[in-house]
Amino acid sequence: MVDVLERPALRAEPPPEAHGPTGLLKWLTTTDHKVIGLSYTVTAVIMMVIGGAFAEIIRAQLASPNGTLVSLAQFNELFTMHGSVMIYLFAGPFAFGALANIIVPIQIGAPDMAFPRLNALSYWLYLTGSITMLSGFFTAGGAASFGWVGYAPLSNSLNTPGAGADLWIGGLLLTGFSAIFTGVNLVATIFYLRAPGMTMFRMPIFTWNLLVTAILILLAFPVLTAGLIMLYADRHFGTHIFSVAGGGVPVLWQHIFWFWGHPEVYILALPFFGMVTEIIAVFSRKPVFGYKGMVFATISIAALSLGVWAHHMFTTGVVLLPFFSMMSLLIAVPTGIKIFNWIGTMWRGEVWFSAAMLMALGFLVTFLIGGLSGVYLASPPLDFFTHDTYFVVAHFHSVVMALVMAGMAGLYYWGPKFTGYLLNETIGKVQFWFLFVGTQVFTLPLYLVGLRGMPRRVAIYPHDPQWKFLNDLSSVGAVLIGISTLVFVANLVYSWKRYPAGPNPWDGQTLEWFTTSPPPHHNFYRLPPIRSERPTWDYNHPEHRTVPHGPRNGDGA
Amino acid sequence: MKVEARFLLGLGLFFGLIGLVYWLWSGEDAGGVMLGAAMLLGFLPGSYYLYWSRRMDPRPEDDPAATPASGAGVVGAFPGSSIWPFTLGMGAFVTVLALVFGIWLLLPGLSLVAWALLGGVAESRRGGHV
Numbered sequence: 237m238v239d240v241l242e243r244p245a246l247r248a249e250p251p252p253e254a255h256g257p258t259g260l261l262k263w264l265t266t267t268d269h270k271v272i273g274l275s276y277t278v279t280a281v282i283m284m285v286i287g288g289a290f291a292e293i294i295r296a297q298l299a300s301p302n303g304t305l306v307s308l309a310q311f312n313e314l315f316t317m318h319g320s321v322m323i324y325l326f327a328g329p330f331a332f333g334a335l336a337n338i339i340v341p342i343q344i345g346a347p348d349m350a351f352p353r354l355n356a357l358s359y360w361l362y363l364t365g366s367i368t369m370l371s372g373f374f375t376a377g378g379a380a381s382f383g384w385v386g387y388a389p390l391s392n393s394l395n396t397p398g399a400g401a402d403l404w405i406g407g408l409l410l411t412g413f414s415a416i417f418t419g420v421n422l423v424a425t426i427f428y429l430r431a432p433g434m435t436m437f438r439m440p441i442f443t444w445n446l447l448v449t450a451i452l453i454l455l456a457f458p459v460l461t462a463g464l465i466m467l468y469a470d471r472h473f474g475t476h477i478f479s480v481a482g483g484g485v486p487v488l489w490q491h492i493f494w495f496w497g498h499p500e501v502y503i504l505a506l507p508f509f510g511m512v513t514e515i516i517a518v519f520s521r522k523p524v525f526g527y528k529g530m531v532f533a534t535i536s537i538a539a540l541s542l543g544v545w546a547h548h549m550f551t552t553g554v555v556l557l558p559f560f561s562m563m564s565l566l567i568a569v570p571t572g573i574k575i576f577n578w579i580g581t582m583w584r585g586e587v588w589f590s591a592a593m594l595m596a597l598g599f600l601v602t603f604l605i606g607g608l609s610g611v612y613l614a615s616p617p618l619d620f621f622t623h624d625t626y627f628v629v630a631h632f633h634s635v636v637m638a639l640v641m642a643g644m645a646g647l648y649y650w651g652p653k654f655t656g657y658l659l660n661e662t663i664g665k666v667q668f669w670f671l672f673v674g675t676q677v678f679t680l681p682l683y684l685v686g687l688r689g690m691p692r693r694v695a696i697y698p699h700d701p702q703w704k705f706l707n708d709l710s711s712v713g714a715v716l717i718g719i720s721t722l723v724f725v726a727n728l729v730y731s732w733k734r735y736p737a738g739p740n741p742w743d744g745q746t747l748e749w750f751t752t753s754p755p756p757h758h759n760f761y762r763l764p765p766i767r768s769e770r771p772t773w774d775y776n777h778p779e780h781r782t783v784p785h786g787p788r789n790g791d792g793a
Numbered sequence: 794m795k796v797e798a799r800f801l802l803g804l805g806l807f808f809g810l811i812g813l814v815y816w817l818w819s820g821e822d823a824g825g826v827m828l829g830a831a832m833l834l835g836f837l838p839g840s841y842y843l844y845w846s847r848r849m850d851p852r853p854e855d856d857p858a859a860t861p862a863s864g865a866g867v868v869g870a871f872p873g874s875s876i877w878p879f880t881l882g883m884g885a886f887v888t889v890l891a892l893v894f895g896i897w898l899l900l901p902g903l904s905l906v907a908w909a910l911l912g913g914v915a916e917s918r919r920g921g922h923v
């Protein structure tokens with residue numbers, strides 16, 4: 237069915253009801269962004285659990301220097317697929333496909349995404365891409381085993397023959413197109429479907445961040461897709477793009493991969509920055525401190541992130557060290573502005589330490605640790621010393637575990653909006669403490685063992701008592717993180733349809749809290765006047781309007 | 794429309810600048826080309842928006858004083874449900890599997906893709922659900 241949708245002017249009757257098939261056929265044919273977003277959320281969380289299970293096996297193997305839990309070949313598959321599942325199949329899709337899909341259209345007062353059928357296609361490509369990549373485990377040679385970065389020449393057909401590697405490439409082609417289509421959809425939605433009065437500089441920060449993320453997707457993902465096609469051609473059609481033997485350049489793969497790969501880390505991070513911004517503002521009962529500064533910081537981070545790719549290649553000896561070092565260090569400036577603004581938002585607010593807020597604060601602390609170690613790595617002399625050691629592993633695990641906390645904050649905060657039910661707060665806080673403490677116990681020893689020279693991607697290591705102790709500690713942290721996941725699942729089960737949320741359980745500020753939970757088909761029965769970046773707050777607290785009609789927010793024409 | 798245009802043009806300009814600096818300084822081509830392409834991705838849609846922002850009145854969503862009523866009217870056509878994205882997705886899936894398990898899979902894969910594309914277009918034309 238096609239609904240030609242008219243914007244409800246001042247009428248209060250409901251928009252057209254959802255019609256069409258029910259049951260399984262409904263899931264297969266839906267084009268509703270909320271249903272698609274929910275499918276994304278569930279699939280991504282399942283991927284997180286799968287990737288997490290790989291991680292627990294890796295940590296169990298490393299708990300003793302000569303672990304025999306898995307074979308060396310299996311270990312290679314495990315760390316490759318752990319990284320691949322977490323980055324390609326969990327973090328990315330969760331960041332821009334799950335909550336973004338559900339929340340962005342509602343935050344700007346849109347009835348759906350701009351291209352609902354394309355949105356559905358994105359999901360199907362994501363699901364089939366994930367299945368493709370994981371099915372490598374069921375082939376004779378096992379899954380891909382060249383690391384999640386697939387470096388040439390290790391990834392050529394001589395060094396890594398077998399279907400697992402090709403399935404990895406195929407899965408990435410599918411999920412890559414999925415991401416590109418989502419990027420197109422988000423940009424079109426944000427540019428064309430905003431409600432009257434929702435100027436660009438009144439959009440919630442989460443929506444702004446998703447816009448910038450979508451642009452980054454469009455800049456970065458096509459490069460990866462092109463690289464994968466070249467890799468496949470090298471493997472099967474006898475081209476020599478990445479092989480010295482035929483006159484190719486192996487390091488070209490690294491250029492291509494990281495030209496996607498570094499923007500990708502911000503494609504992962506920016507949506508979570510956006511979530512945390514909203515959550516901190518709502519639970520401090522204040523507007524976002526330095527709204528425009530926040531927007532420009534996001535844009536600068538994204539712009540700079542395209543010029544830093546070779547900080548992953550410092551030790552190749554063929555990259556322009558000063559350029560990449562300087563650009564990488566510059567990113568710390570807008571990131572610092574953000575951290576300052578987050579603290580400024582809480583400053584003298586009425587802070588409510590809900591589970592979502594705790595998760596957001598956990599993000600803040602953990603991301604700071606990860607970001608600071610990134611600044612170390614951006615300095616070539618320090619990177620020469622730590623590259624390919626556990627220090628790097630610790631750096632990005634601080635960062636991505638921070639993002640996991642932010643994602644959990646997002647689920648506690650927005651889950652009630654799209655399910656209609658709250659999660660249990662006490663269990664949420666228990667989950668937070670397991671997750672937060674577990675993360676630090678897991679990552680901090682890895683920094684130290686990295687500084688003591690332990691290389692990454694090894695299944696066995698020399699019997700050094702220090703290394704052993706630090707590895708054991710890290711494995712304990714991994715267990716705590718695993719427990720936090722179980723606590724989360726327990727919370728889902730316990731809270732199932734138990735605490736009805738109502739439209740606005742947190743006294744929210746942005747448009748999504750104006751409509752019902754879950755929102756109706758096409759999202760809104762009516763819209764409030766939009767006069768600031770906090771329309772719902774202004775409506776509910778007329779005595780504390782944000783900035784009524786002021787030029788500060790009004791120059792967004 | 795103006796903010797959208799400036800946003801994209803600004804990004805394009807930035808990528809152009811650092812691309813130029815990088816390419817002249819390093820002499821490495823791959824990065825220069827990729828940054829050049831990034832510049833185009835900012836400029837092409839950016840200049841399109843600039844062109845239109847000069848030729849049309851601000852839309853209600855660009856007007857800080859707009860009321861919900863000023864946006865009344867047709868927003869767009871939104872399909873309530875459609876089987877074609879799923880069909881297309883499965884077609885792409887089978888097509889990609891042909892890269893791994895054999896060229897013969899291209900036949901069912903591409904057939905599904907073609908069928909889904911035709912079906913989807915026909916659905917839009919008819920304005921209804923098949």
Ligand code: HEM
Binds near residue numbers: 619
């Ligand atoms: C201030 C910001 C950051 C800086 C300066 C920075 C810097 C770096 C550098 C120089 C490396 C390469 C280390 C090496 O291999 O020797 C690195 C690795 C990495 N970073 Fe960051 N980083 C930052 C933020 C982030 C963020 C936000 C994420 C993720 C969301 C992230 C994820 C990663 C990953 C996944 C790797 C390892 C890739 C691999 O070799 O497998 N980083 N970072």
Ligand SMILES: [Cu+2]
Binds near residue numbers: 497498501545547548
């Ligand atoms: Cu990087």
